[in-house]
Amino acid sequence: MKTTEVKMLNFRGNEYPCCASLTMGIIGGKWKTVILFHLINEKLRYNELRKSMPTVTERTLSLQLKALEEDGLIKRKVFASKPPLKVEYCLTDFGKTLIPLIQSIANWGDSVAEKYSMENSV
Amino acid sequence: MKTTEVKMLNFRGNEYPCCASLTMGIIGGKWKTVILFHLINEKLRYNELRKSMPTVTERTLSLQLKALEEDGLIKRKVFASKPPLKVEYCLTDFGKTLIPLIQSIANWGDSVAEKYSMENSV
DNA sequence: CTGTATCCCATACGATACTG
């Protein structure tokens, strides 16, 4: 029964067995990096994000934004108390520490898509 | 019913709405980056990987290794046909293009764990 | 406009036992 003796890393109540898995626990999933990627250069409203990510559902976008906010990566600002509501999302300082990483992720995906589509066309 | 007109990226039969999501589709999940991380500097046997990742189950490790192999990121080499079997996993050239990214992922997780644990101790 | 509420499903992952 000896629980495996590995020093786990901790972030916000979650345990991770490896520094790589900690990062993935925070930015993993289907949409989080996409949201962060779109927020690198500009703050965006809920609907603007939705248009940038046409295949996401409202519910999922909402949940992921909330998760990112809870982890302190993005900030939600409300600009009016009465409908029509205006809400803007932007990176926090903590979130900004992810910019180089997000950009590397995007670049690698870009290069793979390019190479792969070349191999499979013409 | 107009299907949203966004040029999707393609890799191995999967469609991604964003270069960032393509990357995450390939290295996402709970274990893939951990496996790749451990393979950066050395080829490892199945059991060695298992010891490096004490909380993974045999089944999951096996599935993730197979997925990584199918995506061309790692290579599986068998060194004997009769038990005891010896199998080694290592990065392919394609997989090696991920090294800087994996390292960034690990480093970010590391720094977060450090900062977070300092804030929460002593 | 910015979300929630329900409902549901696919898949990822874990636990355990067993095999070539």
Added chain:
DNA sequence: CAGTATCGTATGGGATACAG
């Protein structure tokens, strides 16, 4: 040693309708 087989569960995420 290096896995499969089987089963069970948790959760991520989609569809749709509705609300402040």
